Amino acid sequence: MCADTPQTPEYKDTLNLPKTDFPMRAGLPKREPGWLERWAQIGVYDKLREKAAAAKGTDVERKPFTLHDGPPYANGHLHIGHALNKTIKDMIVRSHQMMGFDARYVPGWDCHGLPIEWKIEEQYRKKGKNKDEVPVVDFRQECRAFADEWVGIQREEFKRLGITGNWDDPYLTMNYHAEAVIAGEFQKFLMNGTLYQGSKPVMWSPVEKTALAEAEIEYHDHKSHTIWVPFGFAGATGDLAEARVVIWTTTPWTIPSNKAVAFNPKVAYGLYRVDATQEESWTKPGELYLFADALAADALEKSRVTEFTKVRDVEASELDGLTLNHPFKGIEGANGFWDYDVPMIDGDHVTDDAGTGFVHTAPSHGADDYECFVARNWIDRMTHNVGEESEFLPHVPFFAGLQVFDKKGKEGKANTAVIAKLVEAGGIIARGRVTHSYPHSWRSKAPIVFRNTPQWFASVDRELDDGMGEMGDTIRTRALNSIDQLVQWTPQTGRNRLYSMIESRPDWVLSRQRAWGVPLTCFTKKGVLPTDPDFLLRNEELNTRIVAAFEEHGADVWYTDGFKDKMLDGIVPPDDYDQVFDVLDVWFDSGSTHAFVLRDREDGTEDGIADVYMEGTDQHRGWFHSSLLQACGTKGRAPYRNVVTHGFTLDEKGNKMSKSLGNTIVPEKIVQQYGADILRLWVAQTDYTADQRIGPEILKGVADGYRRLRNTMRYMLGSLADFSEDQRVDPADMPELEQWVLHRLAELDHKVRTGYQAYDFQGVFSAVFNFATVDLSAFYFDVRKDALYCDGDTLNARAARTVLDILFHRLTTWLAPILVFTMEEVWLERFPGEDSSLHLQDIPATPADWLNEPLAAKWAKVRQARRVVTAALEVQRVDKVIGASLEAAPVVHVRDPEVLEALKSVNFADVCITSDIALSGDPAPAEAFRMPEVDGVSVVFEKADGDKCQRCWKILPDVGNHSHAGVCGRCDTALS
Template sequence: MADAPDYRDTVFLPTTDFPMKAGLAQKEPAILAKWAADDLYGQLRKARAGRERFILHDGPPYANGDIHMGHAMNKVLKDIIVRSQSLAGKDAPYVPGWDCHGLPIEWKVEEAYRAKKLNKDEVDPVQFRAECRAYAEKWVGIQREQFQRLGVMGDWDDPYLTMKYEAEAAIVGELLKFAETGQLYRGAKPVMWSPVEKTALAEAEVEYEDITSTQIDVAFEIVESAIPELVGAYAVIWTTTPWTIPVNQALAYGPEVDYVLYVCEDQNETVLGRFLVARDLTDQFRKRVEPSLLQGKSEHDTLIWSTREFYFGNALAGTIARHPMHKLGGFFAKPRPLLAGDFVTTDAGTGLVHMAPDHGEDDFFLCKANGIDPVFAVEGDGKYRADWAWMGGQGSVINPKFNGPEGPICTDLREAGALLAASADFKHSYPHSWRSKAKVIFRCTPQWFIPMDAPISVIPAEAGISGGGEATSSQESAETPASAGVTAGGNGPTLRGIALDAIANTRWVPEKAENRITAMVAGRPDWVISRQRAWGVPIALYVDKDGNYLRDAAVNARIVDAFKAGGADAWFTADHQALLGANYSAADYEPVVDILDVWFDSGSTHAFTIEARYGKDVRANLYLEGSDQHRGWFQSSLLESCGTRGRAPYDAVLTHGFALDGKGKKMSKSEGNVVDPLKVIGESGADILRLWVASTDYFEDVRISKEVLAGTSDAYRKLRNTFRYLLGALDGFSETEKVAPGEMPELERYVLNLLAELDAELKAATAAYEFNRYARALTDFANNDLSAFFFDIRKDVLYCDAPDSITRRAYRTVLDTLFEALVRYAAPILCFTAEEAWGTRYPEGGSVHLLEWPAVDAGWTDDDLRMKWALIRQHRLKLTGEIEPLRRDKIVRSSLEADATAVVYDAAQASLLRSIDFAEIGIVAKVDIVDGDAGVEAPAGESVRFEVAKTEYEKCGRCWRHLPEVVEDGALCARCEDVVGA
């Protein structure tokens, strides 16, 4: 028997240079280099000049280390949004930036000093600042390359840096705006303080970790009271910070709490103690102190507790106690009044709280209201002042041993007979510095504040500062607790009120984020803006001998000019008389040397990045950062702008979650669960990481692991294969081949309908910043509608129809439309792959990223057509399922070898199936459509069932279809004869 003819050369197989294997890790750097050589970012700015502008303002990362997965997630998401807005035809510049001041960098430079056993405090400040600047410059350069490797497109040649001279000048200029309107004051209030870093910290620089502390019950002897039986009894306090007892100045009771005189006796009715505690806490109190009261007694001895008297909280007014260490005299001999405090609860402890105004906000305000001032006993390093009568020169106060049951404080209290109980077993959450990871304390120090509740319009010039570290009476409203309300006495708008209004007028994505930041701003204390550090922008103010700061616009202008010329270093090397000018004497003023909170720096970036580049009063369309920035950059930017401009610096704010490991745990080097984005890029390419970002529900915390990335890689391969198929199938396609939609077969028109629906969905997802929705719609379309359906059905037409076949031309016309659309849709996410695909088809066509949104005709939408083909696809899916057992049992090798009978129980469905070539749609040899038996109910309520069997038709030797006109296996069908014969 002669060999069958070989028709392979007559089949129109797809041809393309676009490889199936991506090789992204090797290709992407070359694409980046081409973008840089062609100045793609500059080209895009020229192409979009004059268009509607969209500004995503970059929140500045710290320039102090290699990027981590959180950085990668954040920058990629920003880039996707910027590219999508550019695709929509807008002018969408992106100016990356870095936060270059403050503790993250200073701490690293100090580490180098400590490693050499050097003291940075002995180094000239300007020299130390120069080292900090050099350190920041180094990491800006490294991170810049790493961010660019992610495919992030922006103005990398001219980023904003908070340490640039013009930036430092702008920052101090923003500070001086607050000063000129009286929105600054210096006061002594407790702030979070790091004894390790020796500076105040902002709330955003603090993280909470679970610790175990020592809890103690301490007895304060009552020496005066309107209730005679209380004299000689003991008011008992409970605390988990024993180190604050040496600075105790009062006790607090709850005005509406019920108290009892709780008496303990031994078996001989000898009174061991009379204690004032809250009635609801007597059981807890008794369990804690009994072991101590039983010490030295027989194991058979028992204690008898009884409640002698009941007192309503307000009855304790006027009661005086004395400090357990009163014998030391001086400070410790002063009376300790019992004060009414609304914050006192019966959740834990004794219902009485010891007050140390140096170390607690409630303590500070209650004591201040009663004429009791802080004493500043604890130094910046966490040790007590050397001259302090008790514990002088000792510490550190955050040391667990120092606070422990056998530590010096508990030992002295025990010897004084005041320590009723002490145990190192109290578990709770406690604030730590997120830099040093050391515990922080609340510490009262003279600091500079921006008030939240002072009426901005009526703050007098002299209200800012008074001597002695306390605010003047005109500043009282700024020292009230946040709960005092949005306005101060209704005298004018406050920063809190303006900020809350701005929040309400801002779009928050997701919407629930509005509640989070509203609660934070409504309840936050005054903004402490001073730091006791060296690296940053100084609080460039002049303070006179009475403690008032100078408010003079001309002086301020000279300060700003000096910063423009020499940066913030100019303040430390300044001729202050020259800055003050002829109207003032430098001898009468002291320059402030505290450093600005870096959150004020980053909160001012809108001024020297957005307004400086795009015009006064221009604000960002979008800020985008992690959810932690509700208390960080989102809030500092909001407060800075509201205080100087009366509005938010942004129209919308998008919040994303954190990147966790595959088990949902925080990534940590110590845990060994870190997924390094640089390693992922080096192995798999940036587009894999970008697709992972886009595919996650990033409004919540997201997970990443090898397994997760493997799933992302699989999704990427399917998209890549879609492009590969399109490029191959369009080989040699020309404009003359195109077919108008009205002349196309129904299947092609249906796919155009699907494309129009996809187009609308992607536009909606872009507007909502929902790129997980965007990526899902794109991948589902490519996989389900195209690869598994349209391409599968039409591959026969593509391979085997004549080039001039109207069906083949219509198919290729639609493929051309699909390519032009899909390559653009994919470009914001798969920026490298889309560029590669575009360049493969159009080697001289420029960059895909210069293109705009595809021209998809909304008129292609046809609801009737969509509903019809949705039903056809359901039937096709059912038919495919029925064939699968035949394939599994090797009765047929492909669906082309199967015959199907559609038994139809519904006239409308019968008409539907007869209206098309269902054998072509189902990719089978033939489909017979028969009516179901009259009166026989459809199985399980279905309108169509399929019966399948192996066909008896012979196979065409060219197209491999089994058709009745094929006379013998390997012969040609009528269509193939025509094509080959032609």
């Protein structure tokens, strides 16, 4: 093989060695910002839109493709999850653009809601200010300014990652038009009858003093009190008259709100008598208790009962219709507050897995409890005993003012006070503590309570007569049908997860008791019950006025003096109505983005539906979910055609990242150390559909792979330095080796396109990387170096350069969506120019007739045989018999005649990079080198005969017999 530094200096300048200024060391952290500036100056994103606009109505018209951005929250620096998310989105957009689409991407931000409000309140607390003393419009302006500042910071951080998009005109949920549209979308729920005010238990944060959505909840271990409480029968006969039903609960504070005890007819129950107890016990011999049989022994042991007898089985039919006494019934000082009957009710949610087999039911503080009362039309029996700071309200005897959790999320005095009062009343037989998974607010990290409070809901099961019933007549049926009939899921498990959530979800709680958000733009009639048809004011003219006011002044105008009177003037008497000041759940904001982004913007979509939504798996209960519900209520269908989901990012050991563990990976640090392309390459190499890991060692491995790929591109650039169009060879005239490369390109082009269409970046990069490093660097480049360096104007050399040019255009465009900076650098090294950019190019079309399966099958056999020869020569090199493969002229014995014929039909010596080679169909001698995995090919080592050519370094018999001293015939011709 020809060396980069020939032995004979006078022949050095006659070689066509690679020439390039493309550096081996990337220096990405310092160089990437320059490319960002260049793209901004060129206006690459805008140029692509102009290119698409110019092609409209022609035979090269580009089909629109829109990825709708799930808005990140504008309240802090980016974390690694942001980087993963936005990079995947960017690869989707860029790959579709380069496959011939008009791929649009409008980045957006979620700007309203509790997290920002919480930050402003934190600032107030540090300054000793009281939020409630600040005018609400002033407070909202501070929230707006805070969000605006973080939008600017995050925008620059995203751009630094190489994310393309309409950064000059993003969407913000706090823009006036967005707030107007969100209000208008809410009014559609008002007008179609799905909106109602109800009273039900919601997840409530005592720290933040607001209702929370499921997406705002995370679960942590929490140590709770546990108590076993007996309820005596009211009016039972026989042995049940003396017995007591025992419940078990981890929320003693809900006992004052108990309204029923539930049992399950499928559970086996028994009547148990206490025979003996420890000295200290809240039970006495002779007392009778009812338990589920499977739980009786454990419960009695907890109450320090040492001996007991099961008196008899108790059938569920005996319990049906019976009532109990509340444990606090008749207690002195309560003024009869708990002197009501507690019915026994059946419920499927009752099990004998834990507790007692009977469930304490407080419908104001539990979802299952509430549903039991709804089913019985007992909503009027709901209690309102707990306030917004989780404090017992003034009307509750003994416990008024006591909190479940204080303002810092620590346990208050409510639980212990209730337990003490139960002990005093003889209403407890055992107590303990248990550590279990408990819901917490993901912002304050404080535990929540389930609390009954008036809220605004969107019914998911109310029939809609809105002319959009193709997918069904309710929000739930439309959502479920959309999931199965209109949407493709990547991975498919996303479908199952969202479907099951929609299938079982309750009505959507739309309201939050906060200040920073879009208000529920509705009015209620004074003195009218929420169940009355006239309770909500429904008027299209009013709706139009409100939306117009929001469009001009933003949602802050809702809170200005005189706004109600102005809006209601001439429609209804303003004094007859109350203005609602709750704000919309921020998930309604982001769920509505399809309307003010996809529907309303020029760079939106014709039908207001996105080609793809792409977010993390947590968004099955978040943005995917709320967008689906919202659109099914206002559009009649899902707002997306494809949903792509990524997992969470863990550290190298598979642990969740957290500041307390000190294992967080910050995108900015990766960019500073390696460059954004290394971070992007990590994204491309990982299976993002599952949880993925990242850390220093993983990034080092990514960087190593990057260097190998960079060297491949550098070699191509060097070899193409002097390439011109007059050297181009038609594929039909190329040698077989080049035709085989074109075949591989055609195979790979299909794989790349289908991979990008399926959002399979790992599959795309793996295929391209293996091709570049194995098929090209380790084989094709290795074989063709000799012809490229040492041949003159030969077919082999011209065909090789033609193939390198074809490879260049495909590899750069295939990899451009992933390595946005590096491939731009590669492109500009060859095609410099003021407005030149790889990102203005498309992936070139690859002719189908390049595919040649028979040729591929033949060359597969050639490469297998080459492996044996290469391995045999490596043995000789390790033993220092030879220094390089050109010193060899092995004899290759091939058993299969078809394989032998294939090897004879090519220049197998060049393929093996030897000076000569002999092919034989004779049986191989015993000492021949063999590889078990390549049957029928054996190699006998022989040294090459002749002298070493001082130009190409092959050892050949004719060296020295030509006009130029010390060269072979091929080199003599090239020199002439």
